[in-house]
Amino acid sequence: xxxxxxxxxxxxxxxxxxxxxxxxxxxxxxxxxxxxxxxxxxxxxxxxxxxxxxxxxxxxxxxxxxxxxxxxxxxxxxxxxxxxxxxxxxxxxxxxxxxxxxxxxxxxxxxxxxxxxxxxxxxxxxxxxxxxxxxxxxxxxxxxxxxxxxxxxxxxxxxxxxxxxxxxxxxxxxxxxxxxxxxxxxxxxxxxxxxxxxxxxxxxxxxxxxxxxxxxxxxxxxxxxxxxxxxxxxxxxxxxxxxxxxxxxxxxxxxxxxxxxxxxxxxxxxxxxxxxxxxxxxxxxxxxxxxxxxxxxxxxxxxxxxxxxxxxxxxxxxxxxxxxxxxxxxxxxxxxxxxxxxxxxxxxxxxxxxxxxxxxxxxxxxxxxxxxxxxxxxxxxxxxxxxxxxxxxxxxxxxxxxxxxxxxxxxxxxxxxxxxxxxxxxxxxxxxxxxxxxxxxxxxxxxxxxxxxxxxxxxxxxxxxxxxxxxxxxxxxxxxxxxxxxxxxxxxxxxxxxxxxxxxxxxxxxxxxxxxxxxxxxxxx
Amino acid sequence: xxxxxxxxxxxxxxxxxxxxxxxxxxxxxxxxxxxxxxxxxxxxxxxxxxxxxxxxxxxxxxxxxxxxxxxxxxxxxxxxxxxxxxxxxxxxxxxxxxxxxxxxxxxxxxxxxxxxxxxxxxxxxxxxxxxxxxxxxxxxxxxxxxxxxxxxxxxxxxxxxxxxxxxxxxxxxxxxxxxxxxxxxxxxxxxxxxxxxxxxxxxxxxxxxxxxxxxxxxxxxxxxxxxxxxxxxxxxxxxxxxxxxxxxxxxxxxxxxxxxxxxxxxxxxxxxxxxxxxxxxxxxxxxxxxxxxxxxxx
Numbered sequence: 001x002x003x004x005x006x007x008x009x010x011x012x013x014x015x016x017x018x019x020x021x022x023x024x025x026x027x028x029x030x031x032x033x034x035x036x037x038x039x040x041x042x043x044x045x046x047x048x049x050x051x052x053x054x055x056x057x058x059x060x061x062x063x064x065x066x067x068x069x070x071x072x073x074x075x076x077x078x079x080x081x082x083x084x085x086x087x088x089x090x091x092x093x094x095x096x097x098x099x100x101x102x103x104x105x106x107x108x109x110x111x112x113x114x115x116x117x118x119x120x121x122x123x124x125x126x127x128x129x130x131x132x133x134x135x136x137x138x139x140x141x142x143x144x145x146x147x148x149x150x151x152x153x154x155x156x157x158x159x160x161x162x163x164x165x166x167x168x169x170x171x172x173x174x175x176x177x178x179x180x181x182x183x184x185x186x187x188x189x190x191x192x193x194x195x196x197x198x199x200x201x202x203x204x205x206x207x208x209x210x211x212x213x214x215x216x217x218x219x220x221x222x223x224x225x226x227x228x229x230x231x232x233x234x235x236x237x238x239x240x241x242x243x244x245x246x247x248x249x250x251x252x253x254x255x256x257x258x259x260x261x262x263x264x265x266x267x268x269x270x271x272x273x274x275x276x277x278x279x280x281x282x283x284x285x286x287x288x289x290x291x292x293x294x295x296x297x298x299x300x301x302x303x304x305x306x307x308x309x310x311x312x313x314x315x316x317x318x319x320x321x322x323x324x325x326x327x328x329x330x331x332x333x334x335x336x337x338x339x340x341x342x343x344x345x346x347x348x349x350x351x352x353x354x355x356x357x358x359x360x361x362x363x364x365x366x367x368x369x370x371x372x373x374x375x376x377x378x379x380x381x382x383x384x385x386x387x388x389x390x391x392x393x394x395x396x397x398x399x400x401x402x403x404x405x406x407x408x409x410x411x412x413x414x415x416x417x418x419x420x421x422x423x424x425x426x427x428x429x430x431x432x433x434x435x436x437x438x439x440x441x442x443x444x445x446x447x448x449x450x451x452x453x454x455x456x457x458x459x460x461x462x463x464x465x466x467x468x469x470x471x472x473x474x475x476x477x478x479x480x481x482x483x484x485x486x487x488x489x490x491x492x493x494x495x496x497x498x499x500x501x502x503x504x505x506x507x508x509x510x511x512x513x514x515x516x517x518x519x520x521x522x523x524x525x
Numbered sequence: 526x527x528x529x530x531x532x533x534x535x536x537x538x539x540x541x542x543x544x545x546x547x548x549x550x551x552x553x554x555x556x557x558x559x560x561x562x563x564x565x566x567x568x569x570x571x572x573x574x575x576x577x578x579x580x581x582x583x584x585x586x587x588x589x590x591x592x593x594x595x596x597x598x599x600x601x602x603x604x605x606x607x608x609x610x611x612x613x614x615x616x617x618x619x620x621x622x623x624x625x626x627x628x629x630x631x632x633x634x635x636x637x638x639x640x641x642x643x644x645x646x647x648x649x650x651x652x653x654x655x656x657x658x659x660x661x662x663x664x665x666x667x668x669x670x671x672x673x674x675x676x677x678x679x680x681x682x683x684x685x686x687x688x689x690x691x692x693x694x695x696x697x698x699x700x701x702x703x704x705x706x707x708x709x710x711x712x713x714x715x716x717x718x719x720x721x722x723x724x725x726x727x728x729x730x731x732x733x734x735x736x737x738x739x740x741x742x743x744x745x746x747x748x749x750x751x752x753x754x755x756x757x758x759x760x761x762x763x764x765x766x767x768x769x770x771x772x773x774x775x776x777x778x779x780x781x782x783x784x785x786x787x788x789x790x791x792x793x794x795x796x797x798x799x800x801x802x803x804x805x806x807x808x809x810x811x812x813x814x815x816x817x818x819x820x821x822x823x
Contacts, residue, residue, distance in 0.1 A: 244783035260593075261786040315592045315607050367762055369780035373607060380587055393762075 041233035044502055045252045046515055048237035050215040054207060055198045056134040056177045057190040061400070063416045066136055067516035070177070071219060071235070072112075073201035076103055076122070077174025079508040080519065084174055087227070088117070088202065098165025098463055101173060105156040109226040111180045112200045119152040124181035126150045126160070132190045138172045141460070146172075166460050167468055168423045178202065204230045204522055214239050228522040231504050235521060247496070254497040254505065254515060258318040265496045272499045277332040278322050278490035279419035279512035282374060282412060285485045288446030290409050291361065295446065298353045300483045304343035306350035306385035307378060313489050316373045320494060324487025327476030328418075328425060331490070335422045337473040340480035350385035360388040364408040366396040371412055374488065378412075406445040418490060419510035422472045426456035429479060447484045556814045563810030570804050574620035583610035585617040585769055596792050603792035605774070606781060611792060614769050615800050621682060621770040622752050622804060629689040629751035634744035637694035641701025642732055646709060646724060656702070659695040667692040671754065675763040682768055685758060689751050697743045701736050708735050738819040745812040749805040756801050771797040 051065035052058050054072055059065035078087035086092075089103040109117040129137065130145050139145055146169065148161040162169055180200055187193045199207040204225045209218035217237040221230035240246035247255035257265065257273075265271040284303070286294040293299060309323035322331050327340035363378070365371040372393060379389040389410075394402070402408050417424065428443060430453040455475045462468040495514065497505060504521065505514040514520050556564065573580060583589035583600070588608035596603040602611035644655040671688055678684040708714060714731055722730070759772025760779075778784060778793040 244786060248786070256782070258782050260789070261783040264786055315588075318592075318606075369777060373777070377588075377607060 042231060042502065043234040043236065044232045044521070046235070046237050046254065047243045047246070047252055048215040048217065048239045050212050053194045053198070053210060053212075054217070055190070055194065056136075056179060057132065058194055058198075059135055060397075061135050063513060063516055067513075067518070068217060068237075070203070070518055071205040071521075072199050072203045072207060073177040073179065074203050075175050075177055076105075077170070078518065079175075079510065081506055081509055083509050084171060087174075088122075088178060089174070092170070094170065098169075099162055101160040101162065101169070102153070103158045103160070103173075105158070106226055107156060109202050110224045111202055112206050112222055113180075113197075114224075115180065115182055117178070117180070117202050118155045119158045120155075121181045122158045122178055123150040123152050124185065125176065125178045128179065128184055128190075129176065134177065134190075138175045141166065141168075164461065165463060167463055167465075168421050168460065171421055202226065204228075204518065205235060228519075228524045230521055231523050232502070232521040253501055254495055256493045256495050259320050259494065260318055262494060270498060270500070271496050272503070273494050273496045274505065274514065276491065276493050276495065276512045276514075277419060277507065278330045278492045279332060279510065280414070280416040281321075281324055281330060281418050281490035282371075282414040282488040283324065283485055284378075284488060285403070285408075285411050285413065285444055286447075287406055287409055287411070288444065288484075289406060290445070292446075293359070294410075297482060298355075299357075299359070300486075301343070302350040302353040302385060303382070303387070304483050304486055305346045305353065306382050306387065307343075307486060307488070308345040308381050309489055310345065311381070312374055312377060315377065316370050317489055317491055317493075321489040321491045324489050325476070326480035326483055326487070328428065328479055328485075328487055329422060329472075329476055330418050330487070332492075333419055333422070335469055335472045337476040339473075340476050342480075343483070345381075347381070347384050354386055356386070358386050358388070360390065362390045362392060362409045363412060364399060364402055364410070365391060365393050365412040366399045366414075367393050368396070368414075371414065374412060412488075416512055419512065421510075422468075422475075423460060425472065425475055425479065426460060429484060430456040444484045449478075449482055449484070452478055452482065555818050556811075559810045560814030563807040563814070566803060566807035567811065570619045570807075571623060573616050574623045577613070577616035577620055581610060581613035581616045583613045585609065585613040589613075593789050593793070595788065602796045605777060605793055611774070611796055614774050615771065615796055617769050618771040618774060618797065618800065619804075621768050622755065622801070625682060625686055625689070625755040625770075626748040626752040626804075626808075628686040629693060629755075630744045630747035632686065632690040633693035633747055634697050634740055636690065637697030637743075638701040638736060638740045640694065641698040642705050642728055642736070644698065645702040645705030646727070646732075648706075652702070655698070659698055662692065662695045665692075668754075668757070671758060672761065672763055675758055680763060680768075685755055686751075689754050693747050693750065696747070697740055700739050700743055704736050704739060705732055708732060738815075742812060742816045742819055745808060745815055749808040749812070752801065752805055752808070756797075771801050775801075 049064065050060075051062065051068055052060040054065070054069040056069055056073060059069040074088050076087060076089040076092075077084040079085075086106075088106055088109060090106050091104050093102040094100070103122070105117075105119060105122070111117055126139065126147055127150065129139050130147065133140070139147055146163050146166065148163050151159040151161075153159050160173060178201075183197050183200055184190070184193075187198075196207075202225075204222055204227065205219040206222050207217065208220050209216070211217075215237070216239060219235040221233050221235075238251065240252060243252060243255045244257060244261070246252045256276075262273065265273050284307075286300060286303075288294045304326065313319060313321045313323055325331065325336065325338075325340060326343055327337055329336045331338075363375060365375045372391075375389070375391045375393070379391060382389050399411065399413065403411055403413055429447070429449075430443075452475065455471055455478065459468050459471040459475065462471060491512070495505075497503075504523075506517055506520050506524075507514055508517045508519075511517065553561070553564065577585070586609065588604075589610050590600055590604045590608045592604060592606050592608045594600050594604045594608075600610050600612065602615060604610055605614070640655055644652045671692060674688045674691070675685065678688065708731065711731075714727060717727060717731065755770060756772030756775070759768070759770045760776045762776055774797040775794065778790065778797070781789065781793070784790045784794065
């Protein structure tokens with residue numbers, strides 16, 4: 001009996017050894033092949049998922065949806081590693097009073113269908129967006145368009161007049177997508193326009209295939225692209241169930257990892273690891289329309305004291321995050337004020353602020369594992385302070401819609417964009433209705449504070465960056481004191497990729513994700 | 526345990542009844558070794574479920590250590606990412622699983638046999654309608670519909686029991702119906718009828734003693750099915766998010782990014798899977814033995 005078992009074990013071990021040897025051989029062969037055959041097209045595969053049809057009107061309002069659209073549609077300026085860089089606009093002039101912007105366009109820019117791009121297209125795009133707001137609407141402030149007029153000076157010069165001189169206008173105009181006049185002028189309902197013509201842009205990639213049900217996209221490099229040469233020939237998004245497993249098997253070329261498995265990749269020459277800046281985060285929004293008692297600053301402060309952000313960072317984010325700043329702007333933001341009030345976890349203080357009141361709130365969350373775990377910890381620690389939390393978990397898109405409509409008491413939401421221009425404080429804490437559908441553009445229902453509103457307006461018209469920075473610093477202090485919502489933590493996750501396969505990944509100056517950066521796929525220094 | 530008591534109770538019923546006199550009082554003696562092991566395991570899980578608060582040193586819902594500790598003397602099965610003791614969660618999960626398993630099985634078994642008796646006894650149109658309904662339920666793919674219903678009714682243990690029972694009553698109903706049809710034709714039943722016995726009298730005096738053994742078998746089979754289905758629903762994130770059932774523990778473990786490249790799966794993934802497998806296998810052993818005994822004695 002025993003010798004039989006022994007034989008079997010030996011056979012299994014031998015088979016295992018043979019397998020590893022075979023795997024080892026094929027591995028080294030693969031590396032050699034890659035080096036030799038540089039003429040082979042570069043195919044980059046990324047994690048898929050349905051983020052909508054990538055036109056400026058029908059993509060989903062989150063990062064992965066936005067960037068799939070920006071691969072096709074260019075803007076006047078582009079976000080580089082240090083700041084805005086000339087893109088479709090070669091150079092620009094701003095009049096002294098800050099009311100007139102003149103953009104000189106690049107020459108020989110072609111649409112994917114071969115038509116030349118001209119100043120007419122720019123004028124058309126701006127006017128079209130005023131009538132039909134796109135998903136990410138950059139051309140409004142407080143729901144009103146700030147563009148007074150757009151004039152075509154000649155085929156490659158556009159002259160834009162704005163209503164008021166504002167600090168943020170160049171970035172906003174620069175970020176608006178340019179769409180082809182000859183196609184969109186016939187379209188009355190852009191949200192329903194999703195024929196192949198709708199994805200004709202001037203960008204470096206052409207959409208070849210989109211399968212909604214699989215969440216699969218396939219892009220090919222545009223041969224007549226006006227700008228830096230695309231380094232990637234085919235860019236595809238494929239459905240994967242577990243991204244780390246898929247990366248390990250070589251199905252996808254880049255993935256996010258937690259510090260738990262960092263050691264597997266760090267110090268291994270086959271892989272390269274990068275750490276994301278903390279521009280993606282979770283926050284807890286109070287709906288003061290639904291629950292008027294949340295207008296009481298003491299109660300909001302009790303929440304802030306009763307939440308152990310460090311525990312969340314340690315347990316849910318596995319230490320790959322920084323605790324949120326009560327002043328909203330995260331540590332990595334260029335205008336982060338480290339002097340804002342810091343609510344150290346303190347149950348006794350929270351209890352003292354509540355003065356023995358017992359409360360119960362419904363907390364709406366998405367269904368990602370991290371959100372469920374955050375909610376679980378929040379529930380435990382808030383219960384200690386005497387605040388009962390009933391957690392309701394729905395899928396991400398339902399939650400996003402509820403946030404848009406203000407259909408919640410307290411909501412936990414996570415999104416990017418925390419590194420954007422500090423004007424985001426205005427859209428967050430002092431805004432009126434906007435047509436922007438991005439989840440990072442949601443205000444706090446029922447909240448209004450004179451002082452905050454005033455400072456937000458001031459920073460908007462302050463053209464001197466140093467003075468504006470002072471205002472933003474003050475604003476953060478005020479926000480931290482008022483705590484109308486609670487930033488929980490900002491993730492600083494790691495990404496890992498195989499440099500021998502592709503090594504072009506770069507960050508935008510204000511964004512957390514390299515795959516969202518158009519320049520990652522282009523030959524730019 | 527419940528079931529054993531039940532079984533004993535009913536075996537005396539059977540003795541009082543007319544058909545199967547030979548069933549012994551001590552039914553456990555009839556069980557094979559595997560059956561006995563099965564009973565022991567189920568009994569242990571039952572104890573664990575009932576006394577979960579006393580058995581585990583730590584609470585099942587509040588962190589008691591740092592996150593992802595490996596198994597040690599303090600945390601027998603280690604901790605999960607939040608630092609909650611896994612042994613405590615498994616103990617508490619036993620309660621959920623057993624509640625769902627037996628709850629569903631009893632509800633479906635009793636409801637199903639009642640429907641079966643009606644159908645078999647009255648025949649005719651009633652029978653046709655009920656049987657076509659069971660056909661329909663059998664044809665419906667249960668998991669997708671359960672997912673939809675689970676999402677619709679909202680996740681809670683009670684709803685899950687109801688939804689699972691809704692999809693499990695057909696098997697006992699059909700078995701009971703055929704049995705009732707055959708018993709109905711027995712001479713003593715016809716005799717009782719001719720003396721004026723009504724439906725309820727017949728059911729209690731004659732049908733129930735006859736169908737109880739076979740209902741028992743199908744209830745035991747339903748238990749394992751329900752346990753697996755609950756774990757499956759919870760694993761898909763459709764269970765009660767606060768119930769801490771085994772499926773949910775597994776759900777959190779598997780959704781932990783890159784779990785297979787760490788050591789954590791060794792305790793975090795393995796322990797709920799082991800618990801589910803153990804309980805379901807034990808139920809299967811019992812089910813097989815009970816079936817054997819019932820078949821040989823009827």
